[in-house]
Amino acid sequence: MSFYEDLAAALDAEGIESRVNDETLFVPISSGVEIQFDVTNELLPAANIYIAAAPESCDGGTGPDADEEEFEAVLVSAVFSVDAAVDAVLDHMATDAIVDLVDELVTDPDGRFGDLQFTAVEGEPITVRSPAAENSELDIVIDIVDGEPTATVTLTTFDPDLEALLDDQLDGTDGPVDDETVAELIGCFLAEGLILPEQTMGLGTYTEFGRLLTVMPFIAEHVADWEEELTSTADDYDVLFGDSRDGDTEDDDDDIEDFDLDGDDEDGPAPQG
Structure with a gap:
């Protein structure tokens, strides 16, 4: 032959x-x-x-x-x-399927994903991310597993106080703030008990990308409900994490200390890794 x-x-x-x-x-x-x-x-x-x-x-x-x-x-x-x-x-074929999926998620040509607006995130494996509900992110991580293109969907919900705390600390900062600085600030907030740890929820792993695109409108419709339930669970802080969160940060905005990201301020806590 x-x-x-x-x-x-x-x-x-x-x-x-x-x-x-x-x-x-x-x-x-x-x-x-x-x-x-x-x-x-x-x-x-x-x-x-x-x-x-x-x-x-x-x-x-x-x-x-x-x-x-x-x-x-x-x-x-x-x-x-x-x-x-x-x-x-x-x-x-796997590469072409991944490219088509990313394009479908980012452009949403049929308007099926509601308020979700995905953008590609640099890195390996390929990730697309969208803000979700009020204080969440929806990540779709796409990789080749055992020779088969695979997409894993995860909803991550953050403490509602996080954005306000970041805005307070970064107020007046000149120029863009890199991800490392934000991560260091979040580490400080967690160490001081000012915010709750993020909550994650798995939404499936898919090798049939057509099935994922069929499920996406349902996910878009329900992310707000899931965020509310995840936040409600995290708010039971005494049970999950111990009583290290003192008071309501919304009432203490004027008393929030400035964290020393250079690690050389004797009066402020060093960043937590």
């Missing part, structure tokens, strides 16, 4: 469609993107891999029998076995 025949059989075993046309094997990985294999040595074997925009055929679908001169294929790698070729297809 030829390399293409072996590869087509291996892809078929994975449930992946492929076609051969003009000595090139085409593998559609989404409605607009395809992988192309070009064998450079049949005996070795060796094949170049190209990524290209899938051309639109006359019936509105995609396929290798459309006008190939209307798009440009880009060489991305080479493989030297059928197994490596299949792995490359699976990796590209």
